[in-house]
Amino acid sequence: MAIRELKVCLLGDTGVGKSSIVCRFVQDHFDHNISPTIGASFLTKTVPCGNELHKFLIWDTAGQERCVFTSVLDSKELFLTTEQL
Numbered sequence: 713m714a715i716r717e718l719k720v721c722l723l724g725d726t727g728v729g730k731s732s733i734v735c736r737f738v739q740d741h742f743d744h745n746i747s748p749t750i751g752a753s754f755l756t757k758t759v760p761c762g763n764e765l766h767k768f769l770i771w772d773t774a775g776q777e778r779c780v781f782t783s784v785l786d787s788k789e790l791f792l793t794t795e796q797l
């Protein structure tokens with residue numbers, strides 16, 4: 713079965729729920745006491761989609777990035793921005 717890689721980068725202010733969204737997507741879990749992200753974290757999740765497997769490569773940023781990630785941004789295929797929930 714073919715594997716398609718999808719790169720995802722979450723951007724948004726600290727505390728708006730980026731890591732919680734990732735946790736729900738990857739582990740189907742919500743943690744009321746989730747730890748603040750330091751720097752950035754990287755997670756993957758593979759889900760079947762038709763005749764393919766879609767492998768999500770997820771960069772979850774800390775929320776304080778302004779310029780550091782500009783060089784990374786160009787290579788990502790999907791950006792999710794979050795506002796205060």
Ligand SMILES: Nc1nc2c(ncn2[C@@H]2O[C@H](COP(=O)(O)OP(=O)(O)O)[C@@H](O)[C@H]2O)c(=O)[nH]1
Nearest residue numbers: 725726727728729730731732743744745746797
């Ligand atoms: N009530 C509620 N709290 C949330 C939700 N999503 C995240 N939180 C809480 O908001 C806080 C910050 O979430 P976090 O995912 O760490 O935000 P991040 O800094 O953007 O990664 C944590 O205490 C979470 O438990 C939500 O949908 N509902």
Ligand SMILES: [Mg+2]
Nearest residue numbers: 730731748749
């Ligand atoms: Mg976080």
